[in-house]
Amino acid sequence: MNLSFKKLKSIDLPCSNDTLVFSLSGKIQCQNYWTYTEMNVIEALHNRVSAPRLGDPGPDKEVLENICKSAFSAADHGLLKPWRFLIVKDQARCRLGDLFAQATLETTAEVSQEKLESIKKKPLRAPLIIITIAKHISHPKIPEIEQSLSAAAATQNMLLAAFAQGIGAMWRTGAMAYSSTVSAGLGLEKHEKIVGFLYLGASQGPQKPPRELSVDDFFQEW
Numbered sequence: 001m002n003l004s005f006k007k008l009k010s011i012d013l014p015c016s017n018d019t020l021v022f023s024l025s026g027k028i029q030c031q032n033y034w035t036y037t038e039m040n041v042i043e044a045l046h047n048r049v050s051a052p053r054l055g056d057p058g059p060d061k062e063v064l065e066n067i068c069k070s071a072f073s074a075a076d077h078g079l080l081k082p083w084r085f086l087i088v089k090d091q092a093r094c095r096l097g098d099l100f101a102q103a104t105l106e107t108t109a110e111v112s113q114e115k116l117e118s119i120k121k122k123p124l125r126a127p128l129i130i131i132t133i134a135k136h137i138s139h140p141k142i143p144e145i146e147q148s149l150s151a152a153a154a155t156q157n158m159l160l161a162a163f164a165q166g167i168g169a170m171w172r173t174g175a176m177a178y179s180s181t182v183s184a185g186l187g188l189e190k191h192e193k194i195v196g197f198l199y200l201g202a203s204q205g206p207q208k209p210p211r212e213l214s215v216d217d218f219f220q221e222w
């Protein structure tokens, strides 16, 4: 693995006795604090994994801007830009949790208080969430499915941009992504659908190894 680093972003170490660990994925890990080098795009593509456990800090302004801009290079038939995104952070995560709880109460006959509390806390699993919304546009040649696929590609781009910058990320959906109450509460219009909740933050715990799949098992000459 190529461990050369093109550019090291200057960082403030959270505490003086933190040690820097160079990991195989090309990241520098500082205990629970991740920073990044400019990772080769192929390296990022081959090594990206989700980070299910996330904590503070969330991406800073510059890193977040890079993540957001990465969405715009998604494949997009007809350049319709059939997507928009909501950023949910700080107290807004609690409002999203309340919306999740409301949606659950409206559709589930019996929910224990314990379950409801755990649903409310779901958005607190990361310091920042980007909600990808597919914005379907009526078009004679470009069906809705293609527009949803473009929104999914945008989300994948953001996953990769996060990983390449040492930010943990996880794409989640679940019942809340398909709830009309959640959609309405977020201000979605009729032609809009939630594609995913992209949870972003500092990866906690060990990073899982990338999937090791064989090209020959999935690609055959025809």
Ligand SMILES: Cc1cc2nc3c(=O)[nH]c(=O)nc-3n(C[C@H](O)[C@H](O)[C@H](O)COP(=O)(O)O)c2cc1C
Residues within 6 Å of the ligand: 048, 049, 050, 051, 170, 171, 172, 173, 174, 195, 196, 211
């Ligand atoms: C559209 C979509 C929705 C997903 N929703 C969830 C989810 O709600 N919960 C979950 O644990 N994983 C969900 N995943 C899967 C994870 O994001 C992740 O890709 C998977 O755990 C495999 O891990 P990896 O990304 O590290 O390979 C979803 C993936 C996609 C593409």
